[in-house]
Amino acid sequence: MDRVAVDRVATIRDVAARAGVSIATVSRVLNGSGNATPETMAKVRAAASDLSFRPSTIGRSLKAARTRTVGVLVPSLTNPVFAESVAGIQDAAAEAGYSVLIASTDYDPARESRAIEGLLSNRVEGLVLTVADADRSGSLDTLDEVRLPYVLAYNQPERAPRAHVSVDNVAASRAVVERMAALGHRRIGMIVGRFRQSDRSRRRHAGWLAALADAGLQPGPVVEVDFNELRLAHRLAPLLEGPERPTALFASNDMLALATIRALRDLGLRVPDDVSVCGFDGIEVGRLMAPSLATLVQPARAMGATAFECLRTGFSGELQGRAVMLPFTLRPGESLGAAPSKST
Amino acid sequence: MDRVAVDRVATIRDVAARAGVSIATVSRVLNGSGNATPETMAKVRAAASDLSFRPSTIGRSLKAARTRTVGVLVPSLTNPVFAESVAGIQDAAAEAGYSVLIASTDYDPARESRAIEGLLSNRVEGLVLTVADADRSGSLDTLDEVRLPYVLAYNQPERAPRAHVSVDNVAASRAVVERMAALGHRRIGMIVGRFRQSDRSRRRHAGWLAALADAGLQPGPVVEVDFNELRLAHRLAPLLEGPERPTALFASNDMLALATIRALRDLGLRVPDDVSVCGFDGIEVGRLMAPSLATLVQPARAMGATAFECLRTGFSGELQGRAVMLPFTLRPGESLGAAPSKST
DNA sequence: AGGCCGGATGGAAACGTTTCCATTCTTCAC
DNA sequence: GTGAAGAATGGAAACGTTTCCATCCGGCCT
Structure with missing residues (x-):
């Protein structure tokens, strides 16, 4: 400068x-x-x-030992679901007179810890963040050590008692599968983001499995892909051959769902006539495309706003491990239709 | 907290x-x-x-009178084109050891000036921002008064000598129209974001007009819409009736282009068979949808990174009003096809 | 051997606030 | 008229750094 x-x-x-x-x-x-x-x-x-x-807030902060600043850490700003939750945080924070320091990690642990160090040095009063795996995360351990309040957004830790705001991913996944089953689908596959990189993926996969079992269905094929892998045709081709191919695919997030639809079209399959697709997240563009994307909607903006509010009202200090579950809804869309009648 | x-x-x-x-x-x-x-x-x-x-960076800042922090102000984080430029800024800033304080305005001038005040109080060393109208903006006047370095992103002021990074919007628009003309389109309409809210809209509209004139074509209908207006069917219906309807629509940004395509489908028109559509921005999801979106691609990430770099290397201080023009490209897509042969 | 230089270290000031405490002044009750 | 209460205000310390300046020391040159 x-x-x-x-x-x-x-x-x-x-x-x-x-x-x-x-x-x-x-x-x-x-x-x-x-x-x-x-x-x-x-x-x-x-x-x-x-x-x-x-x-000068810096003079003020020094004296008062309060910065009125929160940190936000997301894997990526270009995924609309994160962008929207950041927008929610930002709104709530502005409302409450807080500033927002932002950092993104690109799913890179090294960048993640560097970012955390930076935020810590800036003496943020708390953090709203989304990490790869909320159960084992070096960054979160660091935060626990220094006793800095934080609230996870989207993450849903399985064991660690960490404050978070999310939807019930398992239940949400079940809702999707039940809907698919109700539409006559019997062979239901899943496209998931790398399990190592996302506890959400794991939970959603678990819900899928459980719902299939309940419905008496065999699990269809599962394809694990990288988050920024947007050309999926070659990954999907193998499982779409033959008469036993799945009639519905559930993607663990909307970006993957879009990529999946794209790949299906590239492979000469029609959506939803040949294969139905449902996503997870509820990003806004899904409504605009053709076919419109069926998806499990999380209230992303509210997720961010709620997480900030939790932080501000200080629940994460004493009430370590409290969780807020936000309601989800299933948004119908043209990408999810009835199973082809010819198939059994 | x-x-x-x-x-x-x-x-x-x-x-x-x-x-x-x-x-x-x-x-x-x-x-x-x-x-x-x-x-x-x-x-x-x-x-x-x-x-x-x-x-503590705050102790350090106080002494050094340098905060190593930049402010970022965008109209909206949920528009992917801004999210991506923020990501670019963020990357470049992290690289250079800078923190990023973020604020969004939702196109609301009151929020904008409050946000600026906040950033000023936080003693950011500089600002990267996108405003509604770079030629007359109270916020920018404030920044000029206090002599705080800033670089505009996306904005392309017409008169005011303000540092900015953008593409040549007029030339870019011309490229789109020329392409449409080359594909045989003769009646070319435009869907633009509110002129009052966006100097980009105005420039792109100007380029459209100029290119039409050069091609010896009459300007088609122009529809001015709000930025968060995503249901466009009722707005577009009037101009699509009769045999004289446009065969191509140019949207001043990608979100509008998606909404336009959606509306056309809702109105029973096929894209691109009945009407072609081209957007502006080059958001990533455009590639995924069907039909894939033809669009004028701005290097959003580079835009952010470049703007930050300009700030950091300090050009905006002495070299007030310097501009950096980034290259654009026309990304073909299924939404833009040849004009229907039956029409003349 | 004496003076000097330079390396290692410490003391203290400064940055811009807020806030405790002290001081001055007014006003009111007796 | 005197004392006390209370309002208005100022002085100064404190927050966590960096950095200027001073001090101390060892070693080298002559």
Whole structure:
């Protein structure tokens, strides 16, 4: 950043000098703490406004040991589901007078811990974050060590008692599978993001398995893919050959669902006539495409806002491990139709 | 945020005490400035690590009058094109050891100025931002007044000499129209975001007009819509009636293009057989949908990264008003095809 | 041997706030 | 008229760093 001769920003001392009072008085007037003569108040306010004085939060933070800043850590900003939850956090934070320091990791553990270090150095008061695996995460261990409040978003730890806001991924997955079964599908496959990189993937897969069992169905094929792998045709081709191919595919998130639909089309299959597809997340663009994407909707914006609110109201300090489950809904869409009648 | 009894974080004084040296020495060792005996260095490092000491950036900032923080202001995080540029900024910033403070405005001027105030109070060293209208913006005036370096992203001011990184919107628009004309389209309409809310809209519209004139074509209908208006059928219906309806529609951004395609389908028209559609931005999901979206691709990630780099290397201080134009490309897609032969 | 140089280290100031405490002044009750 | 209460205000410390300056020391040159 350039260090050109910028006229130094006004400090509280400048205001005090101009108003002819002490800095203590300026502080009191501007913060509305303590009393002051109407004339004094007027003088101070005038001086502050003349100099367009903006109290330095860094001076303030140093004294008060409170930064009014939260950190946000997401795997990726380009996945709409994260972008939207960040938007939710941002809204809630702005509302509450908090600033938001952001970092993204690109699913890279090294970047993740560097980012955490940075946020820690910046003395954020708390963190809203989404990690790969909430049950074993070096970053979360670090946060536990330093006792910094945090709330997970999307993550749903299985064992570790960590505060989080999410949907019930297992139940949500079941809802999808039940819907598919109700539509006559008997061979239901799943496209999942790498299990190692996502506890969500695992839970959603578990729900899929459980619902299939309940319905008396054999699990269809499972394809595990990388999160930024968007060309899936060659991965899907093998399992779509022959008469026994699945009639429905459940993708563990919407980006994968879109990629899946794309791949199916590339392979000459029609959606939903030949194969139905349902996603998970409820990203907005899903409504716009053709066929529109059937998906399990998580309230992403509310997820972010709620997570921030939890942080702010401090539940994560004493109430370690509390969880908030948000409601999900199944959004119908053209990509999910009845099973082809010819197949059995 | 809760104020539970968190064991106070270690300060440089704690480290100094544990290492049996002065705080000056600790600072020097940890920053690699000044000399020190190997033993001293070892002692200090050990103490720092034992206490997991993380220097407070706020103490540091106060002293150094440098925060190593940049602010980012975007209209919306949920528009992928902004999310991606933020990702670019974030990457470049992390690389350079900068933190990123984020704010979004939802196209609301009041929120915008509040956000700017907040960033100013946080003493960001500079700002990367996208505003509604770069030629008249209260927020930018404020920044000019306080002489805070900033670089606009996406904005392309027409008169005001403000530093910015963008594509040549007019030329880009022309490229789209020329392509449409080459495909035989003669009646080309445009769907634009509110002119008041976007200088991009205006420039792209201008390019469209100019290219049509050059091609000897009459301008088709123009529909101005709100940015978060995603149900467009009722807006588009009027201009699609009769034999004189446009055979191609150019949307001033990809979200609008998707909404347009959706609306056309809802109105019973096929894309591209009846009407072709081309967007502007190059968002990633466009490749995944069916039909895949033809669009004018801006290098969003590079836009963000470049803007940050400009800021960092300080060009915006002395070189007020410098502009960087990034290259654009036309990404073909199934949504843009040849004009229907029956129409003339 | 004495003076000097330079390396290692510590003391203290400064950055911009908030806030405790002390001081001055007004006002009111007796 | 005196004392006390309370309002208005200022002085100064504290927060966690960095960095200037001073001090101390050993060793080298002459």
